[in-house]
Amino acid sequence: MTSSISSPAAHPKRVLVVHYSQTGQLSSVAGQIVAPLAADPGISVHVEVLRPAAEFPFPWPFLRFFDAFPESAHMKPAPLAPLSLTGEEDFDLVILPYQVWFLAPSQPVVAFLKHPVAARLLRGKPVVTVIACRNMWLLAHEKLKGLLDAVGARLIDNVVFTDPGPTLATFFTTPAWLIWGRKRGFWGMPDAGLNAAQIEGSARFGRALRDALHEDRERGAGPLLAGLGAVRADARLLISEKAGTRSFFLWGKLIMAAGRPGAWQRKPLLVLYVLFLLALIVTVVPVSLTLQALLRPLFKGWLTRMTAHFECPSGSAVDRVPLYDD
């Protein structure tokens, strides 16, 4: 998809959509959300598709995939090709779909948020984030919130789509998709990625945003997408995410000290790390999920607080879905 501006009316509301997608999954979600806005004569939409200066491969060669983790985890992204925006543009609302890479926002999205143009564009602006990832997004979103805070943007909504397959199955099906390009499920496991109903259903958020823009509600502090089933947080994954983030950070530091991305000196360390990561996945994730299931009564208050925190601001309520579900 290339950048485009839809035909504005006399005083249209201006919406900026910034995104990046490798398989097209996140572009499809973004496309569904943008369609009702772009079709409205009172709204003009600018879509900025992020392009890394050197494209990331898809599917990813095995070690190349893991070679991306140190810079992803440390949020030291590869640079972008020049943007079509100058920073002088003025938008009423910004929609920022992003995917998670190694428990952090993907490198192209981090590169955008650290770009001087983004600082000018986003200051004081209401931002709606849209996540589509396997299912571990909690700490990536904390990092993204920090980046938005740093440029003075106002996060008013967060919508999250996660792969519908069971967590354990997606540990196999997602790498098969990303590294071998195989999206179809195998060994009785479901297909990798979102399903068609999730992608089509995302249009309800675009319809709700369209109505909110007509009522100037983006100027207020409250969410525009409450009651639409925007996000269900699984706080039980937080412990695994914290263990993963810590190991990405420490090993990432070591690997970055060995050389730049692609350097041969990083490869032996990466192989060692992959083995360590496999051990972590088959031990920490099931052990922490089992312990939490056994100790649920003790964890209940904490889980409820964490769930509420991560579902903020848009929430998991679904009372307005019938209004916008076509």
Ligand SMILES: Cc1cc2nc3c(=O)[nH]c(=O)nc-3n(C[C@H](O)[C@H](O)[C@H](O)COP(=O)(O)O)c2cc1C
């Ligand atoms: C390098 C890399 C690392 C990823 N790490 C995570 C992760 O930590 N958590 C997660 O839920 N999904 C992770 N994913 C899956 C992505 O969030 C996303 O679902 C997938 O890449 C498809 O997105 P696309 O729209 O770019 O094609 C990762 C994908 C890539 C390419």
